[in-house]
Amino acid sequence: MRTRPLKVALLGCGVVGSEVARIMTTHADDLAARIGAPVELAGVAVRRPDKVRGGIDPALITTDATALVKRGDVDVVVEVIGGIEPARTLITTAFEHGASVVSANKALLAQDGATLYAAAGQHGQDLYYEAAVAGAIPLIRPLRESLAGDKINRVMGIVNGTTNFILDKMDSTGAGYQEALDEATALGYAEADPTADVEGFDAAAKAAILAGIAFHTRVRLDDVYREGMTEVTAADFASARQMGCTIKLLAICERAADGESVTARVHPAMIPLSHPLASVREAYNAVFVEAEAAGRLMFYGPGAGGAPTASAVLGDVVAVCRNRLNEATGPGESAYTQLPVSPMGDVVTRYHISLDVADKPGVLAQVATVFAEHGVSIDTVRQQGKDGEASLVVVTHRAADAALSGTVEALRQLDTVRGVASIMRVEGE
Numbered sequence: 001m002r003t004r005p006l007k008v009a010l011l012g013c014g015v016v017g018s019e020v021a022r023i024m025t026t027h028a029d030d031l032a033a034r035i036g037a038p039v040e041l042a043g044v045a046v047r048r049p050d051k052v053r054g055g056i057d058p059a060l061i062t063t064d065a066t067a068l069v070k071r072g073d074v075d076v077v078v079e080v081i082g083g084i085e086p087a088r089t090l091i092t093t094a095f096e097h098g099a100s101v102v103s104a105n106k107a108l109l110a111q112d113g114a115t116l117y118a119a120a121g122q123h124g125q126d127l128y129y130e131a132a133v134a135g136a137i138p139l140i141r142p143l144r145e146s147l148a149g150d151k152i153n154r155v156m157g158i159v160n161g162t163t164n165f166i167l168d169k170m171d172s173t174g175a176g177y178q179e180a181l182d183e184a185t186a187l188g189y190a191e192a193d194p195t196a197d198v199e200g201f202d203a204a205a206k207a208a209i210l211a212g213i214a215f216h217t218r219v220r221l222d223d224v225y226r227e228g229m230t231e232v233t234a235a236d237f238a239s240a241r242q243m244g245c246t247i248k249l250l251a252i253c254e255r256a257a258d259g260e261s262v263t264a265r266v267h268p269a270m271i272p273l274s275h276p277l278a279s280v281r282e283a284y285n286a287v288f289v290e291a292e293a294a295g296r297l298m299f300y301g302p303g304a305g306g307a308p309t310a311s312a313v314l315g316d317v318v319a320v321c322r323n324r325l326n327e328a329t330g331p332g333e334s335a336y337t338q339l340p341v342s343p344m345g346d347v348v349t350r351y352h353i354s355l356d357v358a359d360k361p362g363v364l365a366q367v368a369t370v371f372a373e374h375g376v377s378i379d380t381v382r383q384q385g386k387d388g389e390a391s392l393v394v395v396t397h398r399a400a401d402a403a404l405s406g407t408v409e410a411l412r413q414l415d416t417v418r419g420v421a422s423i424m425r426v427e428g429e
Helices: 015-026 028-035 065-070 087-096 106-122 140-146 161-173 177-186 201-215 234-242 306-325 363-373 401-412
Strands: 006-011 039-045 076-079 100-103 152-158 245-255 262-272 284-291 295-302 348-358 378-386 389-396 417-426
Touching: 006 015, 006 065, 006 087, 006 306, 015 028, 015 039, 015 306, 028 039, 028 306, 039 065, 065 087, 076 087, 076 306, 087 100, 087 106, 100 106, 100 306, 106 201, 140 201, 152 201, 161 177, 161 234, 161 245, 161 284, 201 245, 201 262, 234 245, 234 348, 234 417, 348 363, 348 401, 363 378, 363 389, 363 401, 389 417, 401 417
Parallel strands: 006 039, 006 076, 076 100, 262 417
Antiparallel strands: 152 245, 152 284, 245 262, 284 295, 348 389, 348 417, 378 389
8 A cells, every 4th residue: 555645635614524524534544445545634725714623633724725726745625615716716726736626516517517627637637526416326427437338318306405305395294385495494404595496506507417427518507497496386286196296396307309409407397106206205316317228227315414425525535546546537528429408498298287267168168279279289187166266277298398388378368367377397207
């Protein structure tokens, strides 16, 4: 075993960073045996140096992250500070000064992963980011390496634990959205400002990363269609149960049937109870992958939290350190297909539409005519009426999203349609 230790610079010492430091310290001997050389912290960059951080030598603490990543003796930089800047500059500076990088920064990778890949390649360094998507679940490496010889056609999953917890509580207890959100906040699953989670921004960043890897093409955050789940109601869950479904916030990345384009989207959807993703409870994550040769695969586990995420970070640290010892690098960017990302209007799926209508003869015929005029075929219709008002639930066959949007706009113009109460896509069939 090599005696000179491999040195790791840690950027950020919050929930995840502190767990990384703790595991590196308490499992130092095991890590050294697995890597083939000792590994130790070279420094820990923080914003608040006076905060007590148990188990970390105060001499390692610094507020000068730039000086830390420029040190010539640093082999690996672990970035867990998040955000775009200064993370991007610190990562590219680390590459320039001969260090490989392990990152958990989904936002940066989704927005500007190409820049990071280019800098890593230019300087012959590794860029690993298993922790950026789905926490402890091994997902990035299987997509980048284990399935590298296969053709992936679809990746669909629950990649945000906060939203899955909320929707699961709404389904299992009948709670409303706000009540379920309050419980998630009290238990620490939701941030004080839950916008990034409940409006789908977090899941969209992860979808961009997954689509890019799965389809060997560059997919940016701006390419991902996004809808949040704040408008999901108890009535939606009641309708889903009548169809033998539940509701999940899904990230869906698909290759077009002709193979000439891809789509990436995040939105709430009804999914059959028979689908494996329907049984994912609480704050867990799961990702369903469909490949030509391997078939259907599902990856399941805790998608967030200090220890689970730190596990993914340390797995990358071990891989990168092994590469350093062998004077090699792991896989870089694979974007050779350069496939275009199609707009949401091109997506084809089924839909569940709930309408508030006047309870009088001829309404159903008017509604059916609008669907037919826009080329959207109706599968089932359910109507309930009382005191001159009625609810009309229409489930369609597969249709383009643009056609459905046109249908809904035309329905809103009908005098007999008092409102479109809900539109939900139906996936996973």
